Amino acid sequence: MTHRPKLAVWKFASCDGCQLSLLDCEDELLMVAGAVQIAHFTEATHSVLPGPYDISLVEGSITTPHDAQRIQKIRRSSKLMVTIGACATAGGVQALRNAADVQEMARAVYPHPEYLDVLATSTPIADHVSVDLELRGCPIDKGQLLDVLAALLAGRAPQIRDEPVCVACKRAGVPCIVVAEGRPCLGPVTHGGCGALCPRYDRGCFGCYGPSGDAHPEALAAPLAAVASPEEVSRLYTTITPSRASFQTGRRLAVLGQEES
C-alpha cells in the first residue's frame, strides 16, 4: 500500500478502556502501526499529525458544552468516524445523570460545583454528528476492533453481527440463567459481541453492549418478573447503557408490572 491512512483516536467522557483495547492488541499492535499512520492518539504518543484523518475512532460521550463543540470539529476533519464503546454509542454509565438532577449530583461530589461546566445529559456521539460505524460494548471487543480496522483498510464491510447475547449463549451450550437457574439475565435483549461472557461465568447478562436492534423487552418482562423483584429488574436495565430506548421500556414494564399487581 502506497498510501498509509491516517488514524486518529479521540477521547470524550469515558474510562479510557476502549482506546486501551487497541494497545491491548499486543500481537497486532506493531502491525497495525505499520499499516496506518497514527496521527492522533494522546494516550500512546506525543506525535500529532494535522488532519484530515482517514479514520477517527471516538471514545466517550458528550457531557460538557466544550465537548459538544469539539466533536463538530473532529467530524469535519474525519473522513470516516467510528464510535467505540458504550459511552460513545449510548452515553455510557454516566448517562445515569439523564434521569437525575445533575446540579444535585455535582453538589454531592464537589465542594465547589460552581467550578464545573457540565451538560444535564450524557449523550452518544451520533446525537451530535453523523457516525459511519458504531462498535458496541463496555469495553469493546478487541477482535471486533481489529476486524473493523482490517475491513476499512481492505475496503470491505466489517463483519459485525447484530444478534443478541442469547444466541451466542445457546451456541456455547450454556444452560439458561433465567430458565434453569431462576436468576435475571438480559441476554435476550442485549447486543452480542462478548461471546455470552457473563452466562459462561455463571451470572446473568447486565446489558453492557446495550440493546440489540430487535430487542423485545415486552417478551422478557414476564420471565424476569418471575425471578426478580421490579426494583432489581429496573436497576438491571439501567446499569451501563441506562438511556437506551429499549432498556427504558424494559425498566418501565418492570415498574408498571409492580403497580398492576
Next chain:
Amino acid sequence: MTTQRIDVSALARVEGEGGLHITIVDGVAEKVEMEIFEPPRFFEAFLRGRHFSEVPDITARICGICPVAYQMSACTALEDAFGVEVPEELQGLRRLLYCGEWIESHALHMFMLHAPDFLGFPDGIAMAEVHRDRVVAGLAIKKAGNRIVQVLGGREIHPINVRVGGFYRLPKREALTALLPELEQARDAMRAALDWMADFDFPEFTPQMELVAVHGADAYPFIGRRLRSTQGKDITLEQWPATFAEEQVRHSTALHACTSDGGTYLCGPAARFVLNHARLADVPRAAVGAIGLTPTLAANPFRSLLVRGVETLSALDEACRRVEAYQRPPVPFVEVTVRAGEGHGASEAPRGTLYHRYRVDDDGLIEEATIVPPTCQNLRAMEEDIRQLAPRLAEMPLPEATHRAEQAIRNYDPCISCATHFVDLRIERS
C-alpha cells in the same frame, strides 16, 4: 527579570486528559497548575441507591486501565460493612487477579509510555523501530498479565467475574496452568529488561515527601486493612477520613488529596517499595540487589521505572507460584448477610492506593459512597515535583524544559480518567 512559560496543552502518554501550566520567574516556580479537564462523571452521586452487588461492576467503569483495583477496593469495603470474612484461598485468587493487572498496567507504562522518555522517542511504536526486540518483549509481558485477568476475570478490561464475597465462577486448574509457560517466559524477560532499564540515565532528583502505602502484613501489599507512612503513620482504614482530606481547586475536575493538616503526600510504586521492600520474595529481592536499587534511590520519581520493573517481576513470580499451587477451592464465594453499616476498603492500584468507603442501608442499597483514586492523591506531589525542578527547568531551552516537565508528570503514570488525562506545561519566561 526573566519569566519562562511552559505550556503542554495535551499531556501525552498518560491515561485521561490534562494540561500543565508552569510559570517560572527568575528560576522560581510562581505557578504550577496541573489542569485536569477530564469531564466529571459523578460516580459517587449515582452510586447512591444502587444495590451493593452492582458496585464492583459500576466502579470498574471509573478506569479502564485499573478496573481490578476498583473492584477489589469496592468488594473489600462492602465486605467490611457486612462483616464478611473471605477465605484465604479466595484472597489468594484475588492477589493472582491483581498480579495480572499490575503486570499489564506496569508493562504498558514501562515499555510504551515511560521508557521512550529516557531514550528520546516520542512513543513506544517509534522506539520499536530501533529497539524492536525490547518492545516485543514488553508487549509479551503485558499480554501475560492480561491473560491472567482474562482467564480469572472473564476479560481484560472490566472483568465480569468479581463479586462481593469472592468470584462468580472459579477456573479449572488446567485453565490456569495452561498460562504457566507464558508467565515463566514473561518473568525471565522482565528480569532481563530490568538490567537494560537500570542503565538508563536517570536525572538526579530526590524530593522530600511523605510516602504512604498499604501495609503488607506478610507479603508485598495488594489489599490491606492498614496504611503506613515514612513519617510514622500507622493507621487502620477506619482512621482514613480523619487522616486525609480532599480539596477542590479551580483548575482541576479532580479533587486533590492531602493530609488532614494540609501536607502533601505520595502513594504508588516508590511508596510501596520504600515501605515494603523487606516483604519482597526471593526472585524480585535478588533482582533489586543485582541492579543496586535502594530505598533512597527508589525515592527519585524518575527511577519509578525501575520500581515498576521490580514490582512487575514480583507479580510475575508470585503469579507463577500461585498458579502452580492452585487447587480449585470448594466454593467460589461466601454468602453475604446484608446489614446496615459503613465499610472501608483500600488496595494498591498500579499507580497507588485506592480507597473506598460506603454506607449501606438494611436493604443493601448504597446511601453514601466516597472514592479516593491514587491520581487524586498524587496531584499535589506532581505539582510539588515541578516546583522543586523549576530552577533546573529555567536553565533549559524551552523544548527541553517542556519535555522534562512532562516526563516528571509521566513518572507517576497518572491516570486522569480516574482522577476523574492531559498536560499543558507553561514555563513563563518574563
